[in-house]
Amino acid sequence: MTIERRIARADFTLSRHYPAPIDRVWDAFADEQQKQSWWGGGDAVEHRDWMFDFRVGGRDIDEGRFHDGPVTRYEATYTDIVEHSRIVTTYDMWLDGVHMSTSIASLEFDAVDGGTRFTHTEHGVFFDQFWADGSNREQGSAGLLEALGAYLARRKE
Template identity: 45%
Template sequence: MSQHSVTHATFVVERVYDAPPERVFRAWADPAAKARWFAGPEEWENSAFELDFRVGGREFNRGGPKEGPVHTFEARYHDIVPGRRIIYAYEMRLDGRRISVSLATVEFTPEGKGTRLTLTEQGAFLDGYDNPALREQGTRELLDALEAELTRAPANA
């Protein structure tokens, strides 16, 4: 696109998982677990994944459909409270072109024997390449994949 624009939006997605907060948090913190569920649709290929889960640490994920385009997620962790909260800023690129910059907060709250996860994202969607509705849909799909990971993995994983 030749015109420069920005659309600002905030959305909140909540889920309740049948696992304690420490276990749901661990699925975000453990590189092997996160690589399984934070990967896009099944038919996508992932070409790179790195997770340095600490305040100041970086996460990098690149992949997409075989025929393209290449999606790149690059995040920096700003706040981590084990079992309670994660705050990170990230940018998304599509074939190398920055399409958005976001701040995300993930909160883990005990609910019965499970966990209420609340993800709040504040995004700047750039030049018409991405939009808030698509990002929220993708976030919901990733949280579905997290649920499948929690169901698949043994409780002590």
């Protein structure tokens, strides 16, 4: 079978207001135990590989199989971290061992009345048979932000 070689790009920005102080929202990303509590599909995923190294130049890896479904792999490198302000990563995604995309994502944290405004901006490049996956990525990212919101609501202090 010949794979048609093509490339597509997708950009999106998602913003959320979380009724939690900026340090709690930040810690949900910066603390490994907290991140594991909300990131990556919960009980819907059979986890296979995990690495967490939150520092500039550090890498995160999250690989798992969705029950009765594909194996996904996320590998990120932190390129910029400014505490309580921003996180910038480049990351690659694989589906069943096939490289599907490369993205740059900026995560911005702003203290506002009543909590934190969080903004996720992403620029993705999708390869070959995954060329039309930009909207799926945006939906997946929105799902992660919903999981973060639910996690923060459970952790009210």
